[in-house]
Amino acid sequence: MDLAINLDRISTTPLYQQLTEKIRLAVLEGKLKPNQKLPSSRSLAKSLTVSRSTVTQSYEQLESEGYLETRRGSGTYVCHQIPDEWLQSTPIEPVISKTLVKSCLSQFAQNLTSIGNLQVSEPDHAISFRYGNPAIEYFPMQQWRKFLIRHCQQSPALLNYASDAVGYYPLRVEIANYLGRSRAVQCTPEQVIIVNGSQQALDLISRLVLEPEDWVAIEEPGYLGARYCFMGQRANLQPITVNSEGIDVSVLNKYHQKFKLVYVTPSHQFPTGVTLSLPQRIALLQWAQETNTLIIEDDYDSEYRYGEQPIPALQGMDRSQSVIYIGTFSKIVFPSLRIGYLVVPQSWISLVSRAKWLCDRFCPILEQYALRDWIAEGNFERHIRRMRHLYNLRRQVLIRAFQNYFGERVTILGENAGIHVMIRIKTVLSDDLVIQKASAVGIGLISAREYYLLPQHQGEFIFGYAQLEETQIEQGILKLSQILNQ
Structure with missing residues (x-):
């Protein structure tokens, strides 16, 4: 029996894969019947002018999927257990019901569709x-590779599930120590939660804090990634003017609605670049304490200050557990590392740990081990x-x-x-x-x-x-x- 199969030898799809798809389609369309015998691998290879291994690989794949079966001493046959409705069906163009799709969506999903495209492609320019974008070509890749190899050779446990959703504890120790001496952040390692970059940190906190119609104060202008997270929870956004001293706290006092949280980038406001002055920091913390409002402090690139000493982080000045601190290694190490961290109040540790576990169980372990050593041995600073x-x-x-x-x-x-x-x-x-x-x-x-x-x-x-x-x-x-x- 000859099979009417044409293979595209110019295509990037391997020949065995093309053959597999052609035979599978012939079975589903009923062109090949249950219990029908197929040509031997040798004869089919000859008729198609391909190697016998191409046909053998295709037959083995289809047999593993349940389309074909091998009968000892007899040959290869179409499986007799293919459902009748599949055999009698004919290919049709897929019809997508927009009504059905929309009815299946949660409110969160509908909120996302209203935001529009989150990723904007950029044309290449000279x-x-x-x-x-940091200068990644200056990152010491040979040095970094040494730490990765060290743990690949010595830590077979890295292949297993992580024991803690909130991150590798020795890395959390190093981060807590670093933040204490460089940013005056006051925290224990237990308060440090490892996440997949600052964007996941924003998403976690948004989902834990916000209900639809809650009010959020944001900087004007401000970071789009944070704005989109809040919009995804259907929060009401109130833009607060940024002046030469950062977010204008006096404007916050003029609004009568109850704000659930305020999002700020005090060390290097995005995108204006201004620094929240010390008087404004004190005023913001006092306002948050009086109004029982949560502050999200995004400290995304505070390491890079020129000609002046950095002002301590809001978190280190906080006395009422009003601040959740977000940091990331994307701008300091390299963006694809995808390691960031939250510093949460003691009372939040259990809650955020559970949310992180439900989100993705844990961040990649090998990179956490390597990063811990890289920091501990002084290379990071x-x-x-x-x-x-x-x-x-x-x-x-x-x-x-x-x-x-x-x-x-x-x-x-x-x-x-x-x-x-x-x-x-x-x-x-x-x-x-x-x-x-x-x-x-x-x-x-x-x-x-x-x-x-x-x-x-x-x-x-x-x-x-x-x-x-x-x-x-x-x-x-x-x-x-x-x-x-x-």
Whole structure:
């Protein structure tokens, strides 16, 4: 018996896989009947001009799936137990009922669909001022590999389930010690919860705290990732103005609604870059205590401060257990590490531990072991000092370039911290037109407009500089000034 099968020898799909799919479809469409004998692997291989192993592999796959069976001394047959309704069916185009899909969705899922696309693709540019990307080419990969190999060779238990959903305890000890000496955070290792980056931390806290219609105070402008988490819980968002001292606490006092939580980035406000002043920190903590409001402190890149000492974290100044602290290694080590952490009040430990267990059981163990050793042996803080020096040089090049090529036409915000700055440019062109003109000459820009909940600002852009060489920064700002001068 010959099978009418055509194989595409140009396709990237392996021939055995193509053959498997063709035979499976023939069975399901009833072209091959139950108990029908198939050609031997040798004869089918010859007729299709393929190797015998291709046919054998295909037959073995279909037999494991229950479509075929081998009868000793007789050959290969279509399995006699294929359901009749499958044999009698004919291929049809799938019909998706939008009504059915919507009726199956939870309120949370419907909230997400209303948010829209969370991931925005960026075209490639010769010089991209994308924010948030560290200079990963300077990460000591050979050193990091040494720690990974150490635990691959010595710790077979890494292949098993982790014993604790909240993270490898020795790593939590190192993080607690580091935060105490660098950020004046007051915590025990038990209060440190390891998570898959700061975004998971925001998601966990949002789901634990917020009910639909709860009020959340957010910075204006502010971080989109946090805003989307709160919107996913159908919270009401109240934007609070950010001025030169950070979030304006006096504005908070003007609202009469009960806020469930307030989200802030006090060390390096995103995206403006300003630092929440000490008087404003004290005022915010007092307001939170008086109104029984939870503060989420996102300390995403506080390690990078230039020319001045960092102000202690809000968490270390808190006396009423009003603050949940979020940190991440994405900007310090490398983004794909996906290790962040929460520092929660003592009374929250059990609750957050249970939520983390339900979410994903535990974060990858090997990386936690390696990171613990990397920190304990002093490499982590040496790397921070090295990168702080590099980023400071690149920051200075960016600031000088703006001063040289734009002069008084630009206002530079938050230039003394982080790995990005926000720039206000005096121009009659719309943000979209500026971005379009810059893209035409190979420059990638990001407008700050979308980070406002109430869009009304024009001419503000976010410039990430950490991942760019000094010559690229200089060339990029020069080209930008030229297209805006035209």
